[in-house]
Amino acid sequence: MIAADDLVALVRNYNPKTNAALIHAAYDYGRDMHDGQFRRSGEPYFSHPVAVAAILTEQQLDDATIITALLHDTIEDTKSTYSEISAKFGSEVADLVDGVTKLTNLELSSTETQQAENFRKLFMAMSKDLRVILVKLADRLHNMRTIKAMKPEKQAKKARETMDIFAPLAGRMGMQWMREELEDLAFRVLNPEGRASIIRRFITLQKETGDVIHRITSDMVHELEQAGVEAEVFGRAKKPYSIWRKMQEKEMGFSRLSDIYGFRVITRTEAECYAALGAIHQRWRAVPERFKDYISQPKSNGYRSIHTTVSGRDGKRVEVQIRTRQMHDVAETGVAAHWSYRDGVRSENPFAVDPAKWISSLTEQFDAEEDHEDFMEAVKLEMYSDKVFCFTPKGDVIKLPRGATPLDYAYAIHTRIGSACVGAKVDGIRVPLWTRLKNGQSVEIITAQGQTPQATWLDIATTGKAKSAIRRALREANRERFIKLGRELARSAFEHVGKKATDKVLEKAAKTLRLEDAQTLLARLGSAELSAREAVQAVYPDLAPRAKHTEVEVNRAVIGLAHGQGFERASCCQPLPGERIVGITQRGRGVIVHAIDCEALAEYEHQPARWLDLHWADGQHPAVYSVTLDMTIGNDAGVLGRICTLIGEQKANISDLKFADRKPDFYRLLMDVELRGAEQLHSVISALEAESDVASVERMRDPSLVTAPAAAE
Known part of the structure; x- marks a missing residue:
């Protein structure tokens, strides 16, 4: 230490x-x-x-x-x-x-x-x-x-x-x-085997070719000196994972992978960056479509550098990054450069990005009104993707993530243009909408009146903005159907708490949830953007949280706990009254209750001191225990409404509903149902299996959803 x-x-x-x-x-x-x-x-x-x-x-x-x-x-x-x-x-x-x-x-x-x-x-x-x-x-x-x-x-x-x-x-x-x-x-x-394989091949390559990095570094230093450019040159082999990823992306073996070495040229001034680029391209042949100028088009995190790939000794490709010392400092520390110190004072680096502006640019599209799927797509695209720079016919630059299509480009310009898109020209040539755009291409979008987004576009678009706009348009097109489904869900949920889903009640729920009107509320219920429990809670806050009975009531349900000791049901197995259970003590969390056959219990088998012998109290329990049902149903009018009715007839309540998959002929649903115990679960599943439009239904158990870690880190 x-x-x-x-x-x-x-x-x-x-x-x-x-x-x-x-x-x-x-x-x-x-x-x-x-x-x-x-x-x-x-x-x-x-x-x-x-x-x-x-x-x-x-x-x-x-x-x-x-x-x-x-x-x-x-x-x-x-x-x-x-x-x-x-x-x-x-x-x-x-x-x-x-x-x-x-x-x-x-x-x-x-x-x-x-x-x-x-x-x-x-x-x-x-x-x-x-x-x-x-x-x-x-x-x-x-x-x-x-x-x-x-x-x-x-x-x-x-x-x-x-x-x-x-x-x-x-x-x-x-x-x-x-x-x-x-x-x-x-x-x-x-993947330890994959990593070891890459390292072994590297060692073999070094034995066959000698110290390639030292030779290429010396050659570059010589060429730069001849051109009168004062610079430092550093070379390195790329990390095993970086090489592995390239092998997977390009679907080629290690022996055919060429650009496994990277070099950095650090100059004094920006002008010398371009002079160094000229000297390197004069000595070695540049690889087409492998040039990026992040000095003239910096990344949003402040990164500036020139990237080029050239064919070096023996035809081996090498990647070269050229930048000034100040650019290099930001390239090494990124946004953290804003707080860097040098000689006792804040480093005055002109390329260090303002963290507040960076965060603002990163979060501006993550609107709180967007659904979870859209939000996660936007987050992951922002974090994972490099950028592609394309040009409009007027010469304006449009930044897109790598892998973007003309459809993403159209929505990046304006939602109206994206929705009316019928085709695209790239560098003057008509191309399909699923074409992957490349750096420097000029893109022209062809639109037509009356065109509306198609469901197949979701498979073509890659950006969160495009996908979100397409989903909104499809949602509007299916609005009437979703309203009908939402009305059935609302009726079932309100009846469960002894109330009726009247127009007045629905209007009040919509107003509380800051939605336009009751129709919008029902459409969101039908499209699973809003849970029925949220709608009930908006009008009857004292009735809706019935699934969350007081600690005293709940604790009476489990026998074997110490006085005042609380418990949680494990989300991985969702145990129900009537099933054999065991408790695992968890620091700061009380006791986590698992079903005796839960796969997650294997993690605790070497910690016997944490196990508690528990069992459910005799008698009928309130319907407060949530279980997730994985269900595939036919995509037809009224099917979901009948399913909601069937579940209601078994005196169970639907607390949440999510569409896991939607296809033209079927839906796959993940439905949270509140039950009294294992016997009622059996009744619900039997009733659903008897419904002809239910292709399959089963209780969902996921060992990866462990409620708490084995021990604090």
């Missing part, structure tokens, strides 16, 4: 004016708070916050961020409080620590609906202070570096979350080095 003096020395290297006493105080406080806690590896727990702080010194960040790293787990895992941290280290640090704590508690790899909501919270935290994310990314990086101490199944979950969320987020923020390391560490866990 790094000593306090050594950590202060790391900060002093770039910030001689650092408040060493405050960093020492934070170090001592964090060590005392975590005293007696250990990581899975057996190391003192405080070694982790210190390592996170050391990672952030590499980005030359300010004292507040370094101190936050030292304290980032204190509020969550120790007796420390926000007030105490604020009193000792100031409100700025306390707010940052609190922000990191809230991020840690977000389950970003949860179900899609929860994931969308948690991503909104993630962006909200980012908008308050981006340094919260910088600490969280460093935290995840150190956890991935030390992941071997975890159980294999926990390693896989963390690695997948890293690959899907944290690595792309680091890349989106311009921290490419961190993205590459996070991806490679996750790759090591998720």
